[in-house]
Amino acid sequence: MIRFRLNELKMEYIGHPGLTLMxxxxxxxxxxxxxxxxxxxxxxxxxxxxxxVYNSCMLLVESLGGKTVETLEHLDKTGEIDNLKKSFLDKxxxxxxxxxxxxxxxxxxxxxxxxxxxxxxxxxxxxxNLCRCTGYVKxxxxxxx
Amino acid sequence: MKVVGKKTQRVDGKALASGKAVFxxxxxxxxxxxxxxxxSPIAHGKINSIDISKALALDxxxxxxxxKDFKPxxxxxxxxxxxxxxxxxxxxxxxxxxxxxxxxAVIAAESIEIAEKALELIEVDYTEYPAIFDPxxxxxxxxxxxxxxxxxxxxxxxxxxLASRIxxxxxxxxxxxxxxxxxxxGEYSTPYAQQAHIEPHITLxxxxxxxxxxxxxxxxxxxxxxxxxxxxxxFPISRIRVIKPRIGGGxxxxxxxxxxxxxxxxxxxxxxxxxxELTRKEEFFAARSRHPQRVRIKLGFDENLKITAIDLNIxxxxxxxxxxxxxxxxxTSQKVLSLYKAPNFRxxxxxxxxxxxxxxxxxxxxxxxxxxxxxCLMDEIAIKLQVDPLELRIKNFFEEGxxxxxxxxxxxxxxxFKMVLHTTGVEECLHRGKELMDWDDKRNRLxxxxxxxxxxxxxxxxxxxxxxxxxxxxxxxxxxxxSFNLMVGAADIGTGSDTAMAQIAAEVLEVSVxxxxxxxxxxxLTPFDTGAYASSTVFVSGGAVxxxxxxxxxxxxxQGQKLLDDPNAILEKGKVTTGLKSLSYEEICTKSFxxxxxxxxxxxxxHLSYDSPPPFNATFADVSxxxxxxxxxxxxxxxxxxxxxxxxxxxxxGQAEGAIPQSIGMALSEYMIFDEKGKAINTDFTSxxxxxxxxxxxxxxEFVHTSDPTGPxxxxxxxxxxxxxxxxxxxxxxxxxxxxxxxELPITPEKILRGLGKI
Numbered sequence: 001m002i003r004f005r006l007n008e009l010k011m012e013y014i015g016h017p018g019l020t021l022m023x024x025x026x027x028x029x030x031x032x033x034x035x036x037x038x039x040x041x042x043x044x045x046x047x048x049x050x051x052x053v054y055n056s057c058m059l060l061v062e063s064l065g066g067k068t069v070e071t072l073e074h075l076d077k078t079g080e081i082d083n084l085k086k087s088f089l090d091k092x093x094x095x096x097x098x099x100x101x102x103x104x105x106x107x108x109x110x111x112x113x114x115x116x117x118x119x120x121x122x123x124x125x126x127x128x129n130l131c132r133c134t135g136y137v138k139x140x141x142x143x144x145x
Numbered sequence: 146m147k148v149v150g151k152k153t154q155r156v157d158g159k160a161l162a163s164g165k166a167v168f169x170x171x172x173x174x175x176x177x178x179x180x181x182x183x184x185s186p187i188a189h190g191k192i193n194s195i196d197i198s199k200a201l202a203l204d205x206x207x208x209x210x211x212x213k214d215f216k217p218x219x220x221x222x223x224x225x226x227x228x229x230x231x232x233x234x235x236x237x238x239x240x241x242x243x244x245x246x247x248x249x250a251v252i253a254a255e256s257i258e259i260a261e262k263a264l265e266l267i268e269v270d271y272t273e274y275p276a277i278f279d280p281x282x283x284x285x286x287x288x289x290x291x292x293x294x295x296x297x298x299x300x301x302x303x304x305x306x307l308a309s310r311i312x313x314x315x316x317x318x319x320x321x322x323x324x325x326x327x328x329x330x331g332e333y334s335t336p337y338a339q340q341a342h343i344e345p346h347i348t349l350x351x352x353x354x355x356x357x358x359x360x361x362x363x364x365x366x367x368x369x370x371x372x373x374x375x376x377x378x379x380f381p382i383s384r385i386r387v388i389k390p391r392i393g394g395g396x397x398x399x400x401x402x403x404x405x406x407x408x409x410x411x412x413x414x415x416x417x418x419x420x421x422e423l424t425r426k427e428e429f430f431a432a433r434s435r436h437p438q439r440v441r442i443k444l445g446f447d448e449n450l451k452i453t454a455i456d457l458n459i460x461x462x463x464x465x466x467x468x469x470x471x472x473x474x475x476x477t478s479q480k481v482l483s484l485y486k487a488p489n490f491r492x493x494x495x496x497x498x499x500x501x502x503x504x505x506x507x508x509x510x511x512x513x514x515x516x517x518x519x520x521c522l523m524d525e526i527a528i529k530l531q532v533d534p535l536e537l538r539i540k541n542f543f544e545e546g547x548x549x550x551x552x553x554x555x556x557x558x559x560x561x562f563k564m565v566l567h568t569t570g571v572e573e574c575l576h577r578g579k580e581l582m583d584w585d586d587k588r589n590r591l592x593x594x595x596x597x598x599x600x601x602x603x604x605x606x607x608x609x610x611x612x613x614x615x616x617x618x619x620x621x622x623x624x625x626x627x628s629f630n631l632m633v634g635a636a637d638i639g640t641g642s643d644t645a646m647a648q649i650a651a652e653v654l655e656v657s658v659x660x661x662x663x664x665x666x667x668x669x670l671t672p673f674d675t676g677a678y679a680s681s682t683v684f685v686s687g688g689a690v691x692x693x694x695x696x697x698x699x700x701x702x703x704q705g706q707k708l709l710d711d712p713n714a715i716l717e718k719g720k721v722t723t724g725l726k727s728l729s730y731e732e733i734c735t736k737s738f739x740x741x742x743x744x745x746x747x748x749x750x751x752h753l754s755y756d757s758p759p760p761f762n763a764t765f766a767d768v769s770x771x772x773x774x775x776x777x778x779x780x781x782x783x784x785x786x787x788x789x790x791x792x793x794x795x796x797x798x799g800q801a802e803g804a805i806p807q808s809i810g811m812a813l814s815e816y817m818i819f820d821e822k823g824k825a826i827n828t829d830f831t832s833x834x835x836x837x838x839x840x841x842x843x844x845x846x847e848f849v850h851t852s853d854p855t856g857p858x859x860x861x862x863x864x865x866x867x868x869x870x871x872x873x874x875x876x877x878x879x880x881x882x883x884x885x886x887x888x889e890l891p892i893t894p895e896k897i898l899r900g901l902g903k904i
Contacts, residue, residue, distance in 0.1 A: 026170075029166070029173060031164070031165075031166040031168070031170075031171035032163075032164025032165075033164075034168070034343075034344070034393070035170070035345070035422070036343045036344070036345070036425065037425040037829065037830050038424055038425055038426070038829075039425070039829045039830065039831060041829065041830035041831055042343055042425075042830055044343055071164075072163070072164035073163075073164060076163045076164065081162075081163075085159075085162045085163065088158075088162050089154050089155070089158045089159065089162060090154070091795070092155075092795030092796060092798070092799055094155060094158050094161050094162055095394075095639050095640065095641065095796075095799055095803065096161075096342075096343075096344070096391070096392060096393045096394045096638065096639020096640075097157070097158075097160075097161025097162070097167075097391065097393070097639065098168065098342075098343045098344045098393030098394060098639070099343050099393075100161055100162055100164070101164035104162070104164075122838075123838040123839050123841075124838075124839060126837075126838035127837045127838050127839040128837075129838070130343060130830060130835060130837060131343065131803075131838075132340075132341050132342055132343055132394050132396070132803065132807070132835065133394055133639055133799070133803040134799055134802055134803050135802035135803050135804075135805055135806045135836075135841060135844055136837075136838040136841055137798075137799075137802040137841075137844050137846075138795070138798075138799060138802065139838075140838060
């Protein structure tokens with residue numbers, strides 16, 4: 001049995017050993033986690049694991065023993081993304097919105113370590129989140145709170 | 146104007162930013178079957194037998210469908226108006242396979258894992274046929290891809306592998322070339338490229354409590370999905386409901402009936418809810434891509450450097466089936482001939498079949514291929530004649546009041562409609578772009594050392610919807626708190642069109658945007674719309690919304706006048722007033738509902754335009770070329786567009802900022818590679834590189850103002866125009882930097898080094 005924290009919950013998992021965290025999170029209807037590529041390239045399935053950004057398609061649930069997993073639903077509930085969200089909306093940084101949860105996850109991880117990142121740190125952080133709509137112009141602008 | 150052209154937040158923004166369950170797959174999936182497709186491993190051949198017995202015996206496999214389960218029926222997967230101007234050469238499953246990735250069977254199982262296991266248990270025996278991979282060798286080859294199909298108005302000659310052909314002539318080009326002072330010619334080509342929307346194709350289908358088929362799908366064309374699924378499965382349209390939720394990008398790839406018919410077939414066969422999602426790998430070979438084109442252009446000029454004649458010759462690779470084959474190269478021709486005035490021109494375009502993946506719609510829809518050729522050639526000519534590249538273009542642009550002859554000669558699979566250019570800001574775009582790029586200094590800078598710097602430009606145009614074909618409708622009704630439900634067929638695929646539609650309605654009705662509740666693209670609940678393609682939504686659907694809102698406004702006024710018992714009362718600032726007495730919208734609607742002159746204030750409208758005013762753009766690129774490695778770095782792109790009146794400035798900028806990296810990718814890093822057996826080999830984001838946040842150059846996207854009389858509030862289209870310029874501007878900048886002219890995209894380091902004579 002694998003025990004880990006998921007958002008505000010304590011989880012106990014006994015299940016398929018090959019299940020990825022992305023598949024698992026979507027199966028329990030945490031739909032902010034998106035499928036985009038299977039290869040850990042696009043960042044749409046980003047979650048926080050012990051404060052680090054992970055592509056959840058690359059992690060097995062089996063490997064999460066003792067870890068803390070956070071999805072965007074949780075960060076939305078706690079209010080941690082309120083300012084970022086407001087800025088994203090205000091600056092027009094959201095187009096189709098499919099990659100937005102992943103971008104916000106990456107930025108939360110950055111902001112937890114660095115309250116005032118500069119543009120190149122923001123770009124570095126968002127380099128793992130592929131977006132095909134915005135050219136990253138407005139997301140980068142919006143992340144400069 | 147109070148709302149149009151003003152900053153407005155997206156109406157769906159909050160939900161998207163919070164990661165709410167708004168996309169097609171974001172619903173609970175009780176009792177769903179998961180589908181997986183079996184694809185052909187060979188490029189061309191006949192299926193002798195398919196043995197599904199072992200796969201069917203696997204625990205958890207519910208159904209397997211192959212060509213044996215369907216009556217032969219030819220259709221096109223292109224989601225276009227009816228009759229579709231694409232060859233009807235496709236069957237749901239075909240006993241002949243024509244590329245590595247052609248669909249052979251679908252497996253429906255209790256989980257993806259079981260379906261994948263079952264895939265390996267299907268035994269298919271093929272007889273392999275010779276295959277054609279080179280589009281130059283396809284026409285009149287002894288290998289014929291579709292020997293069994295009869296020619297139709299939209300299938301030119303199946304026996305010759307010619308999916309489509311376009312010919313057009315205006316004036317006397319032959320004679321004009323003979324009389325020209327200068328004649329220049331060039332051949333250019335563009336590769337297979339992927340739309341690469343991050344949300345893959347995903348479809349869910351189920352039967353509702355009334356035995357109706359529900360199709361929840363990531364599509365740009367919900368009404369075409371309903372029509373084509375109905376046709377292919379011989380199932381009544383009255384029993385099909387297509388729901389388009391939020392969409393994670395489309396760029397043309399979702400203007401296709403890709404898997405909806407298969408998913409629906411499984412649901413009809415099993416009675417079970419079904420789900421099919423393409424993996425990223427499948428997206429690369431089983432979905433659609435940009436048609437590769439070889440474009441040859443000949444330009445004649447007189448002594449004043451005015452264009453005398455244009456000869457345009459296109460060879461388009463359609464892949465194994467002809468989805469969008471005709472119309473993409475028709476757009477190439479239309480747009481290339483809508484920018485510069487030519488008193489004589491000739492077009493010959495052939496789309497050929499090859500045993501490669503199927504091309505389709507991709508933002509720009511033929512125009513990027515055409516403008517890469519035209520705008521590189523214009524650069525070459527300016528250099529040869531030692532004239533300013535801006536001046537050469539400005540001399541030749543169509544001007545306001547000019548008729549654009551190609552528009553009436555060549556329409557969407559038929560003759561077009563007369564078009565007069567009402568507005569053009571292209572010259573202003575060039576001047577503004579020049580200023581923003583610091584052109585004069587950069588164009589003439591001296592290059593020392595291994596890294597060479599250069600700048601280049603391109604001028605381009607597009608259209609605003611398909612004239613005389615694209616039709617959109619809107620329905621709007623009033624609520625007693627003076628809010629309005631706006632129902633539109635227009636498909637917001639992430640572009641923000643719901644917000645633009647709300648702004649247009651709000652502007653007419655003189656209310657704030659938050660009073661407009663938009664619901665879009667549900668075939669049961671919203672009126673018809675041809676769909677989100679051809680840069681049509683703001684121009685065509687927006688036209689329908691404007692009309693519907695205007696009708697409703699008249700009704701509100703009429704009700705107000707009756708309630709005030711004064712036929713001279715006027716409507717202003719959200720109320721009807723006699724000067725002495727006023728009734729607010731709330732009061733008018735509440736009384737209309739419950740007490741006096743009872744009725745529901747509501748209106749519908751349809752819109753179709755015979756005009757498709759071209760938006761224009763000038764794009765400038767600043768590049769560095771490392772002459773040791775051949776690596777090109779794009780430092781800056783300036784993109785200035787004339788899209789008429791901008792409805793939503795942030796969203797319009799966003800369209801340009803997103804289109805630019807797609808075109809930079811087309812120029813430098815994005816191209817599909819096939820092995821010698823026709824199998825796509827770079828089928829993931831590691832080997833097919835789309836631009837990331839750290840690869841991006843500085844981007845400046847601006848708009849100049851015009852107001853086109855044919856568009857809602859003066860609007861022209863935005864979506865596609867900014868994708869046409871960057872690739873030629875980059876190629877021209879590379880030449881300016883290091884003197885290497887690359888006419889064949891992508892521009893790889895190898896080609897640069899070869900051009901420099903270093904390898």
